[in-house]
Amino acid sequence: xxxxxxxxxxxxxxxxxxxxxxxxxxxxxxxxxxxxxxxxxxxxxxxxxxxxxxxxxxxxxxxxxxxxxxxxxxxxxxxxxxxxxxxxxxxxxxxxxxxxxxxxxxxxxxxxxxxxxxxxxxxxxxxxxxxxxxxxxxxxxxxxxxxxxxxxxxxxxxxxxxxxxxxxxxxxxxxxxxxxxxxxxxxxxxxxxxxxxxxxxxxxxxxxxxxxxxxxxxxxxxxxxxxxxxxxxxxxxxxxxxxxxxxxxxxxxxxxxxxxxxxxxxxxxxxxxxxxxxxxxxxxxxxxxxxxxxxxxxxxxxxxxxxxxxxxxxxxxxxxxxxxxxxxxxxxxxxxxxxxxxxxxxxxxxxxxxxxxxxxxxxxxxxxxxxxxxxxxxxxxxxxxxxxxxxxxxxx
Amino acid sequence: xxxxxxxxxxxxxxxxxxxxxxxxxxxxxxxxxxxxxxxxxxxxxxxxxxxxxxxxxxxxxxxxxxxxxxxxxxxxxxxxxxxxxxxxxxxxxxxxxxxxxxxxxxxxxxxxxxxxxxxxxxxxxxxxxxxxxxxxxxxxxxxxxxxxxxxxxxxxxxxxxxxxxxxxxxxxxxxxxxxxxxxxxxxxxxxxxxxxxxxxxxxxxxxxxxxxxxxxxxxxxxxxxxxxxxxxxxxxxxxxxxxxxxxxxxxxxxxxxxxxxxxxxxxxxxxxxxxxxxxxxxxxxxxxxxxxxxxxxxxxxxxxxxxxxxxxxxxxxxxxxxxxxxxxxxxxxxxxxx
Numbered sequence: 107x108x109x110x111x112x113x114x115x116x117x118x119x120x121x122x123x124x125x126x127x128x129x130x131x132x133x134x135x136x137x138x139x140x141x142x143x144x145x146x147x148x149x150x151x152x153x154x155x156x157x158x159x160x161x162x163x164x165x166x167x168x169x170x171x172x173x174x175x176x177x178x179x180x181x182x183x184x185x186x187x188x189x190x191x192x193x194x195x196x197x198x199x200x201x202x203x204x205x206x207x208x209x210x211x212x213x214x215x216x217x218x219x220x221x222x223x224x225x226x227x228x229x230x231x232x233x234x235x236x237x238x239x240x241x242x243x244x245x246x247x248x249x250x251x252x253x254x255x256x257x258x259x260x261x262x263x264x265x266x267x268x269x270x271x272x273x274x275x276x277x278x279x280x281x282x283x284x285x286x287x288x289x290x291x292x293x294x295x296x297x298x299x300x301x302x303x304x305x306x307x308x309x310x311x312x313x314x315x316x317x318x319x320x321x322x323x324x325x326x327x328x329x330x331x332x333x334x335x336x337x338x339x340x341x342x343x344x345x346x347x348x349x350x351x352x353x354x355x356x357x358x359x360x361x362x363x364x365x366x367x368x369x370x371x372x373x374x375x376x377x378x379x380x381x382x383x384x385x386x387x388x389x390x391x392x393x394x395x396x397x398x399x400x401x402x403x404x405x406x407x408x409x410x411x412x413x414x415x416x417x418x419x420x421x422x423x424x425x426x427x428x429x430x431x432x433x434x435x436x437x438x439x440x441x442x443x444x445x446x447x448x449x450x451x452x453x454x455x456x457x458x459x460x461x462x463x464x465x466x467x468x469x470x471x472x473x474x475x476x477x478x479x480x481x482x483x484x485x486x487x488x489x490x491x492x493x494x495x496x497x498x499x500x501x502x
Numbered sequence: 503x504x505x506x507x508x509x510x511x512x513x514x515x516x517x518x519x520x521x522x523x524x525x526x527x528x529x530x531x532x533x534x535x536x537x538x539x540x541x542x543x544x545x546x547x548x549x550x551x552x553x554x555x556x557x558x559x560x561x562x563x564x565x566x567x568x569x570x571x572x573x574x575x576x577x578x579x580x581x582x583x584x585x586x587x588x589x590x591x592x593x594x595x596x597x598x599x600x601x602x603x604x605x606x607x608x609x610x611x612x613x614x615x616x617x618x619x620x621x622x623x624x625x626x627x628x629x630x631x632x633x634x635x636x637x638x639x640x641x642x643x644x645x646x647x648x649x650x651x652x653x654x655x656x657x658x659x660x661x662x663x664x665x666x667x668x669x670x671x672x673x674x675x676x677x678x679x680x681x682x683x684x685x686x687x688x689x690x691x692x693x694x695x696x697x698x699x700x701x702x703x704x705x706x707x708x709x710x711x712x713x714x715x716x717x718x719x720x721x722x723x724x725x726x727x728x729x730x731x732x733x734x735x736x737x738x739x740x741x742x743x744x745x746x747x748x749x750x751x752x753x754x755x756x757x758x759x760x761x762x763x764x765x766x767x768x769x770x771x772x773x774x775x776x777x778x779x780x781x782x783x784x785x786x787x788x789x790x791x792x793x794x795x796x797x798x799x800x801x802x803x804x805x806x807x808x809x810x811x812x813x814x815x816x817x818x819x820x821x822x823x824x825x826x827x828x829x830x831x832x833x834x835x836x837x838x839x840x
Contacts, residue, residue: 449682
């Protein structure tokens with residue numbers, strides 16, 4: 107027994123240097139200090155060398171006048187705006203492509219992924235062809251295809267395809283009427299917001315009721331009715347405050363209305379369809395990972411195949427799908443920098459392109475640009491990880 | 503620990519590379535045996551590779567002339583194709599020795615990028631190209647037009663200035679490379695294509711039907727195009743600067759690759775100084791005294807270089823215009839060799 111006491115005694119005598127805890131802390135502190143010193147040395151060294159070569163440094167350029175035009179701006183921007191403003195325009199354009207691209211990629215990906223497991227031979231064949239074709243071609247070529255091939259097939263603005271005289275499609279993009287908000291718009295928007303909120307609450311209640319009683323609730327139809335119906339009633343009450351400004355052909359281009367530029371369409375379609383091919387494979391892997399016994403059990407309870415998929419298989423497949431899905435979302439966001447090839451004014455084109463060239467401050471601009479992508483990616487990861495935690499298998 | 507060590511090693515290498523003292527550019531170039539010359543990714547007449555990878559053009563010939571002066575051999579050049587966007591970074595980082603890539607000389611580029619422009623190989627100005635069937639005869643009729651241009655160039659700002667100054671609406675779509683720009687214009691995405699007028703003449707050759715397009719008469723900017731070197735090496739700056747001056751002087755004095763042998767026997771003191779039979783000007787630059795002889799023999803004088811690449815007998819069909827010698831009403835003027 108005496109042997110068992112000894113370690114405690116020995117521990118008391120152990121020299122400070124040999125304590126694994128202390129040693130690991132010391133090593134980590136030393137490593138951290140080294141990294142900080144090295145980082146500082148690089149920055150200082152770069153500064154000195156740039157100064158020696160008389161290359162401008164610092165972030166003051168962000169307040170200078172940009173002096174160049176941008177074809178798509180979500181916030182007000184003109185040639186007299188600053189580089190900082192151009193930077194914001196670039197970020198928003200990148201985010202717009204990323205968000206809309208992710209939305210469509212997810213829908214297409216899930217449909218194709220489920221389609222690859224369909225019992226119907228034709229659907230399975232089409233889905234397989236889709237995945238194998240789009241997954242195996244470089245994304246840049248796909249974007250260029252959507253841009254140049256589809257663009258050259260479109261007519262010029264004077265011969266544009268008219269959709270009931272309200273919207274027009276031409277090689278300058280898609281022009282749609284622009285809503286003009288008159289007096290009373292507030293009420294319409296409030297009722298719209300209320301309808302959305304109500305739908306969410308009804309959805310939550312419906313889900314709870316289904317879990318408790320097993321009876322479903324037609325949330326979708328009631329929600330749609332609310333979201334369309336309520337604002338419509340508000341419109342009638344306030345005497346239609348929202349009017350539309352029709353696009354008109356003036357000179358070279360359409361004046362008035364809202365325009366979706368072809369660069370945006372090509373980039374979003376290209377990225378969404380490309381990424382969807384990968385998402386489809388993730389979805390297929392997820393569904394296959396759910397044991398067939400689950401489907402059989404659901405069937406034997408009398409659930410129809412659509413319900414089996416939605417209520418039994420997909421929720422269990424999600425925990426396999428989410429982690430690789432996050433990677434695909436990140437890929438799509440980063441691939442949006444291919445925009446520069448087709449002249450879409452994203453962050454890389456506007457900021458790491460034109461702004462860099464005009465100011466010549468490569469180090470600052472590239473660092474900022476990388477930082478922005480890093481922040482966007484980390485935010486996406488955090489959101490997806492939180493969602494993953496929710497759908498993860500709860501073991502009892 | 504292993505990771506820490508490798509990080510340190512990498513960081514150390516990076517730090518050394520950045521901090522290392524720099525030997526004179528001429529010695530560096532002589533030691534490696536060739537000049538690394540930054541050119542465009544394909545602009546007919548200025549720098550354009552053929553299907554065998556041989557480069558031709560005015561900007562290419564200028565680099566060959568520098569090689570002829572330094573090595574007595576015009577083939578000792580390697581070319582790095584660069585996009586408009588990457589060109590200055592390549593020079594700043596020392597990847598190339600000369601940037602000869604239809605680059606406009608502006609004060610901001612000369613003063614804030616750590617670069618020196620060595621002269622003007624081509625006096626240019628920005629213009630517009632448009633389809634004939636649009637029936638536009640002047641750039642002032644372009645209100646509302648969509649304009650295709652290349653990013654990373656001075657053209658984006660010039661277009662913005664022009665349309666603003668004339669109170670016209672416009673839409674600009676900027677592409678990464680000249681090829682993508684001209685393709686989008688050809689596909690009808692834009693009404694107008696804009697770049698330097700020499701570039702318009704060159705890019706036009708890539709269109710499906712070059713004859714369906716016209717270049718509008720307005721010149722909306724000054725674009726003096728010339729070679730660029732890094733700050734901080736005056737000897738190299740002088741060499742590159744004087745190679746161009748020597749070519750212009752040679753044309754002015756009537757010294758060409760065809761009559762060089764006769765001119766070597768000339769008694770005209772100006773010619774004697776130019777070809778090195780009098781004075782030791784080449785040695786002052788740190789290169790051989792026969793530097794001009796090599797330039798003219800292997801590449802030619804400025805006029806020969808111009809006619810061969812962009813002149814009226816080439817597909818570009820560009821008249822000398824502002825690029826004629828000062829004695830013939832143009833702007834090409836070189837300080838004397840004496």
